[in-house]
Amino acid sequence: MADAALRLTTLAEELLGAPLPVRIRAWDSSESGPPDAPALIIRNRRALRRLLWKPGELGLARAWVAGEIDVEGDLYELLGRLAGLIWERDGEARGAAHPALDPRMRAAARGILQIAGPWPPPAPPAEELRRRSGPLHTKRRDKEAISHHYDVGNDFYELVLGPSMVYSCAYWDDTPGFSLEDAQRDKLDLISRKLALKEGERLLDVGCGWGSMAIHAAREYGVRVTGITLSREQAAYARKRIAQEGLTDRIEIRVQDYRDVRDGPYDAISSIGMAEHVGSVQYREYADDLYALLKPGGRLLNHQIARRPETNEADYHIDEFIDAYVFPDGELAPLGRTVATLEEAGFEARDVESIREHYALTLRRWVANLEDHWADAVRLTSPGRARVWRLYMAASALSFERNRIGVNQILAVKPPESGASGLPLRARDWR
Structure with a gap:
């Protein structure tokens, strides 16, 4: 030819x-x-x-x-x-x-x-998830989806995420020399301040990842933390970090579905980059469960990616690449729908902060980390897996920059009978 x-x-x-x-x-x-x-x-x-x-x-x-x-x-x-x-x-x-x-x-x-030529194509690459049929977001299916994404090796994620091991949008400023680790530390502290964490309180960290939020909250604010994840590799890594920090008396990490947590009430709940996995069919149950686990007056910080609403919501379709290779069964919802569902469950939404541009900056740093350590990333996973992450993160960075998707921190309160929210009169004076 x-x-x-x-x-x-x-x-x-x-x-x-x-x-x-x-x-x-x-x-x-x-x-x-x-x-x-x-x-x-x-x-x-x-x-x-x-x-x-x-x-x-x-x-x-x-x-x-x-x-x-x-x-x-x-x-x-x-x-x-x-x-x-x-x-x-x-x-x-x-x-x-x-x-x-x-x-x-x-x-x-x-x-x-x-x-x-009219020949059939080769089989899909090994990195594509071969999922079982059946209803979405059963506990078993969610566990398989989380394992597909997160259980690809902690060493691989260390290359991409850096020492902070935080897999969600960082919080940047324009200080010269401001690093990814600085930005992730500031994000964890922003969440801690929004939740008004105090020594001795109980925090539930839903989708705790590799333990970074739990460690920050326990070390810097003196709270007792329960972190839950469906990834065994994440849990093992988090427990090792917690032991190294000397915080085993303050932090418990469980391999557990959020639907199975029964030891409330908690003073505060953080859910950082987890709710995207919940799906529309389960989101009301997710909101109801978190509401039940909070004490009256307790705060929820829900940090979640959002898509733009369609003129006709029937036109919305899940990205096939991301569904097959990155976040199986993941689903993005418009911000308004998320806030409405949280309020339908009984929460009072008190603040929404969009940090869309921050995620674009974060993703570009992750891509740079991956490209700088490409040979090691391929060795630790596979050429195909490294290519999945490079395309996914680069395309996502552009989507945030072009306002195709956003990310928001929603602060919500479980109202006490008195109706007092416990928040300061001036917005964003989180203490």
Whole structure:
């Protein structure tokens, strides 16, 4: 096949109705497209067969994870150039006919068949979750989903997250030399102050990860902490850190579902980057359970990623790449729906702080950590797993920067009978 890149560029431009803003380099060493643009490298024709059999995000993801497509140049720039054509098209484009009925899609498929050949694609990469059928968000299925994401090796996460071992949005400022570790420390302290933690109180940390929030709250504020996670690897790592800090008398780490916690009441609850795993079908139960576990006057800090609402919510679909490779069964909800559900459960929402730009900065640091330690990351997991995390984090950074998704800290109170919230009169004077 001579000049495969030109043929593919022509097909793509006919399909998209616009010039392709990136270069294509094909397996035959041919190139086409703007010479100063980053290049999408198609290493072999198997990538095209994956797209034919599974058009859209999942076909692209499988080819990327398998190493059949790659990028030369700035990954963020390439994703940004493609976003306007693929992921951020206007409502009319998103509402186009199903690919099987769209004449342009049929013509493009015929053209790709001539280049790729009509053979079935190889099996999905090993990193793709082979999930069982059945209802979403049973305890067993949630445990499997969490294990798929988090039980890939603590050493791998140390490379990506750095010494703080915090896997959620950091809290940045513009002080020269301000590090990722500084920003994560400040985020944990911001949450502690919003919860007004005091010595001797009980804190429940839902989705405690590798124990960073529990350690900070116990060490800096003198509280007693129960941390729960569904990941055995996280729990083992957290317990080791807690022992090294000399805090085993103040912190208990459990491998436990939030639905099974029965030892309330707690003075405060933190849920940091966990609620995205709950799903819409379970979110009211999640809110009810946390409400029941708090004492009257107790505070909940819910730190959660949110998506933008759709004009027609029936149009919303879960990202196939993230669902298959990153967060199985995870689901984002609009901020308004989350606040409404918490209030329906009985909470009074007292403050919402958007820190969207902070997550973009955090993700770019994680990507840089991964790229700086690429050989070690591949050795500790697999080439495919490292590629999953690189694409997922870089694309997510752009999504936060472009306001496609956001992240919010919701402070809510379980109102006592007196109605007094216990919060200061002036907002955000968290003491």
